[in-house]
Amino acid sequence: MKAFSRLYSELDQTTRTNEKVNAMANYFMRTNAQDSIWAVALLTGRRPKRPIRTSDLKLWAAELARIPYWLFEDSYDVVGDLAETISLLIPLRKTEQDKPFSEVMNEIIDIQTKSENEKKEWLFSYWSEFLQDELFVFNKLITGSFRVGVSQQLVYKAIAKAYDLDDKVVTHKLMGNWLPQNTNLKELLSDESSSFDDSKPYPFYLAYQLDLPFTDLGNISEWQLERKYDGIRGQIIVRNQQVHTWSRGEELMTDKFIEFDILKTILPHGTVVDGEVLPFKDGKIQSFNEMQKRIGRKNVSKKTLTDVPLCMMCYDLLEHNGEDIRTKPLHERRALLEEVITKAKTDLLKLSPVLSPDSWDKVDTLRTESKQLGCEGLMLKHKDSVYETGRRRGKWWKWKVDPYTVDAVLIYAQSGHGRRANLYTDYTFAIWDKKELVPFTKAYSGLTDKELIEVDTWIKKNTIEKFGPVRSVRAELVFEIAFEGINASPRHKSGIALRFPRILRWRKDKNKEEINTKEDLMQLLNSV
Amino acid sequence: MLIQFTNSGIYCKQADVYIDPWKPVNKAIITHAHSDHARWGSKHYLAHTDSEFILRYRLGNISLETLSYNQSVQINGVNISLHPAGHIIGSAQVRLEYKGEIWVVSGDYKVKSDGYTVPFEPVKCQHFITESTFGLPVYNFPDVSDLNVQLNEWVAENAAQGLNSLLIGYALGKAQRILSALETDQPILLHSTIYNTNEALGFDNSRYIKFTQDFKKEQLNPGIVLATGSVIGNPWLRRFDPYKLAFCSGWMQLRGARRRRNADKGFIMSDHADWHSLNDAVLATGAQNIYVTHGYKSVYAKWLREKYQLNAVEVETLFEGESIENESTETKEEIREENQQA
Ligand SMILES: [Zn+2]
Numbered sequence: 001m002k003a004f005s006r007l008y009s010e011l012d013q014t015t016r017t018n019e020k021v022n023a024m025a026n027y028f029m030r031t032n033a034q035d036s037i038w039a040v041a042l043l044t045g046r047r048p049k050r051p052i053r054t055s056d057l058k059l060w061a062a063e064l065a066r067i068p069y070w071l072f073e074d075s076y077d078v079v080g081d082l083a084e085t086i087s088l089l090i091p092l093r094k095t096e097q098d099k100p101f102s103e104v105m106n107e108i109i110d111i112q113t114k115s116e117n118e119k120k121e122w123l124f125s126y127w128s129e130f131l132q133d134e135l136f137v138f139n140k141l142i143t144g145s146f147r148v149g150v151s152q153q154l155v156y157k158a159i160a161k162a163y164d165l166d167d168k169v170v171t172h173k174l175m176g177n178w179l180p181q182n183t184n185l186k187e188l189l190s191d192e193s194s195s196f197d198d199s200k201p202y203p204f205y206l207a208y209q210l211d212l213p214f215t216d217l218g219n220i221s222e223w224q225l226e227r228k229y230d231g232i233r234g235q236i237i238v239r240n241q242q243v244h245t246w247s248r249g250e251e252l253m254t255d256k257f258i259e260f261d262i263l264k265t266i267l268p269h270g271t272v273v274d275g276e277v278l279p280f281k282d283g284k285i286q287s288f289n290e291m292q293k294r295i296g297r298k299n300v301s302k303k304t305l306t307d308v309p310l311c312m313m314c315y316d317l318l319e320h321n322g323e324d325i326r327t328k329p330l331h332e333r334r335a336l337l338e339e340v341i342t343k344a345k346t347d348l349l350k351l352s353p354v355l356s357p358d359s360w361d362k363v364d365t366l367r368t369e370s371k372q373l374g375c376e377g378l379m380l381k382h383k384d385s386v387y388e389t390g391r392r393r394g395k396w397w398k399w400k401v402d403p404y405t406v407d408a409v410l411i412y413a414q415s416g417h418g419r420r421a422n423l424y425t426d427y428t429f430a431i432w433d434k435k436e437l438v439p440f441t442k443a444y445s446g447l448t449d450k451e452l453i454e455v456d457t458w459i460k461k462n463t464i465e466k467f468g469p470v471r472s473v474r475a476e477l478v479f480e481i482a483f484e485g486i487n488a489s490p491r492h493k494s495g496i497a498l499r500f501p502r503i504l505r506w507r508k509d510k511n512k513e514e515i516n517t518k519e520d521l522m523q524l525l526n527s528v
Numbered sequence: 529m530l531i532q533f534t535n536s537g538i539y540c541k542q543a544d545v546y547i548d549p550w551k552p553v554n555k556a557i558i559t560h561a562h563s564d565h566a567r568w569g570s571k572h573y574l575a576h577t578d579s580e581f582i583l584r585y586r587l588g589n590i591s592l593e594t595l596s597y598n599q600s601v602q603i604n605g606v607n608i609s610l611h612p613a614g615h616i617i618g619s620a621q622v623r624l625e626y627k628g629e630i631w632v633v634s635g636d637y638k639v640k641s642d643g644y645t646v647p648f649e650p651v652k653c654q655h656f657i658t659e660s661t662f663g664l665p666v667y668n669f670p671d672v673s674d675l676n677v678q679l680n681e682w683v684a685e686n687a688a689q690g691l692n693s694l695l696i697g698y699a700l701g702k703a704q705r706i707l708s709a710l711e712t713d714q715p716i717l718l719h720s721t722i723y724n725t726n727e728a729l730g731f732d733n734s735r736y737i738k739f740t741q742d743f744k745k746e747q748l749n750p751g752i753v754l755a756t757g758s759v760i761g762n763p764w765l766r767r768f769d770p771y772k773l774a775f776c777s778g779w780m781q782l783r784g785a786r787r788r789r790n791a792d793k794g795f796i797m798s799d800h801a802d803w804h805s806l807n808d809a810v811l812a813t814g815a816q817n818i819y820v821t822h823g824y825k826s827v828y829a830k831w832l833r834e835k836y837q838l839n840a841v842e843v844e845t846l847f848e849g850e851s852i853e854n855e856s857t858e859t860k861e862e863i864r865e866e867n868q869q870a
Pocket residue numbers: 560562615636
């Protein structure tokens with residue numbers, strides 16, 4: 001425990017990445033595999049559950065510190081952190097004793113299910129045993145507030161350094177389904193198949209948003225273009241007649257996506273497919289929300305399975321016949337993927353279509369279709385790219401269609417149609433051009449019914465003039481408008497036209513002085 | 529009652545003297561030279577001998593009488609004597625006795641010896657006026673000897689990595705403690721406020737470099753810089769790059785205080801009594817009546833009432849207590865001078 005608390009304070013005392021990696025690497029070099037795996041678990045956010053109620057902790061700490069409870073609370077107010085307060089209040093003993101860290105952690109897990117008295121006794125023995133720094137870390141662990149400012153990537157980097165391995169190898173080996181109490185770091189890192197976990201996924205390769213001109217990418221024929229689907233990125237793993245489905249968040253989703261279970265009889269042993277899990281029915285992608293709702297449910301019923309069936313839109317093949325093929329170039333992996341999917345002959349697996357525009361000029365058009373197709377944009381993957389680990393620049397890019405937004409003030413309103421005929425629901429908005437408000441767009445409503453009524457009432461009270469069905473109103477209400485594109489338009493007074501403008505939300509927190517200007521939009525126009 | 533708490537400060541009517549008054553008065557007894565206790569404008573001052581130079585340095589040409597510890601004077605039948613408070617050089621508790629009624633005004637104090645200041649001595653009394661700067665049970669300061677070991681290890685570690693060690697502490701009291709604790713051959717550079725304070729105290733400056741405009745980085749290479757909190761956030765610090773920064777203060781007991789200041793290290797080095805010392809000191813006086821001043825007044829008074837059944841009350845004073853950034857012993861001119869250098 002001493003070594004780990006030393007590591008904690010070293011990490012706590014520096015903001016420099018290099019020093020953090022060195023501190024962790026030193027720890028892993030000097031520490032046995034049992035303790036190390038617990039360190040890995042905690043540093044990568046695999047915290048055990050809080051074993052003891054906070055209210056009990058406070059009472060017991062006050063008791064051991066021999067101070068009245070009000071004084072404990074006053075002290076806590078000043079310190080601001082429960083774990084620290086307790087460690088400052090407990091009388092310290094000088095002890096050279098050191099307990100293996102893994103033993104402490106296992107006890108923290110075991111104590112969860114014990115009686116109140118046993119918990120108290122256990123806690124008192126620990127509290128009287130530790131030095132201050134260890135006490136603090138221990139308290140952080142039992143209050144469930146253990147946090148360290150290191151990323152998972154840095155931890156893996158440090159392990160790679162300590163064990164003289166490649167970062168990517170470490171990242172892969174530490175993925176998956178392990179519990180620190182059942183394994184150790186050496187075992188996880190070893191090559192032996194005995195420890196090989198059939199459910200172990202590969203680290204996902206993630207793309208950055210494209211921020212280069214196409215000219216920097218070279219010839220379009222070297223690139224594979226696909227749609228970027230709006231689902232859950234996942235990996236389907238078939239090994240030894242078992243199916244495991246992982247989400248990008250390293251969550252095991254096998255029980256949520258039960259229709260994929262049948263794939264164990266369809267796909268050969270040693271197949272890992274990377275793709276997007278999507279709700280798919282009647283030949284069409286369904287709304288992401290429906291799938292979210294489905295995931296939220298505890299059990300997947302028969303009805304759910306027919307109402308919101310899932311499929312995987314397959315992007316890539318990572319393991320083929322039990323062989324890790326991530327270092328093969330994309331065009332080879334794609335060929336194998338096509339072969340596997342074709343052979344499988346199941347609606348559960350669909351090939352993500354490859355788009356083949358013959359020039360970069362056509363790519364933007366493809367991208368703007370995305371929304372209608374229920375996609376988020378495009379993926380650009382170099383045909384020679386290997387399947388990397390984590391988010392990297394260079395060989396894979398995503399090009400999402402994010403809406404632009406602008407804050408504008410409402411100046412005209414017109415009554416709607418049909419159901420909303422008696423409400424003013426069609427709005428015209430203005431932005432500043434120097435000292436003048438110029439109308440620049442109409443926008444469809446994205447407001448809730450309640451807001452619509454509220455705005456309607458306001459419009460009726462704040463009308464300046466009526467021209468037929470249109471009213472001009474006091475420039476006061478500010479809205480955030482989202483749109484997909486911007487073009488120069490001499491026909492409009494403002495000189496610009498927006499594509500697909502709609503109201504994102506009512507900005508009650510803003511006044512008309514704070515809205516955007518024409519200059520802002522001209523800048524945007526010139527930048528796209 | 530021999531002592532009253534007035535708008536001008538702690539007042540003994542019988543002797544017509546104030547102790548650490550915050551308004552100009554006729555006669556002022558000064559417990560120690562920190563500026564929230566030693567304010568200018570009074571006609572006559574009485575203080576400990578060791579405070580003389582620093583008081584004159586800070587308050588200018590004042591009418592000042594001095595006493596050594598345990599020496600007493602009579603004023604209109606009141607027996608007045610000074611006793612070591614262990615806070616900083618020349619700091620004293622003031623004992624006042626009149627017709628068997630005994631009061632002790634502690635000023636600021638610390639019980640554990642720092643190895644430099646004359647150590648605190650408990651004084652029996654019936655009425656004890658105590659500070660409570662660190663009057664919460666979370667404040668338990670480490671042994672001075674452990675602390676000094678840590679300090680020396682830290683500066684050696686930094687030097688080994690080619691880094692300067694920047695230490696921040698009060699010019700009066702803390703700086704001299706730190707300098708006495710350092711056991712190193714590294715060059716030590718002093719912020720001019722500290723250098724000047726040393727000079728006023730008669731603290732031997734011969735081993736140290738005074739910061740001037742002509743300072744060259746190579747003079748350290750690497751070394752130690754001792755400065756006051758006024759330099760924090762000031763570009764003055766940049767000329768010592770690369771460096772590690774440590775604060776020396778009792779407030780460093782709390783992680784938050786350390787992190788908010790972006791300190792690489794905090795040495796819990798205080799010139800005030802911690803929780804256990806406060807309790808020990810209060811009990812050692814044998815006093816039944818305790819008046820709690822600057823710090824966690826109400827919490828500490830409540831604790832004394834509940835735990836020891838003492839007649840303890842909190843008293844409003846204008847003593848500021850310790851803060852890390854603003855040490856008020858510096859004159860405005862010195863801060864300005866330092867900033868110009870930056
Ligand atoms: Zn003081």
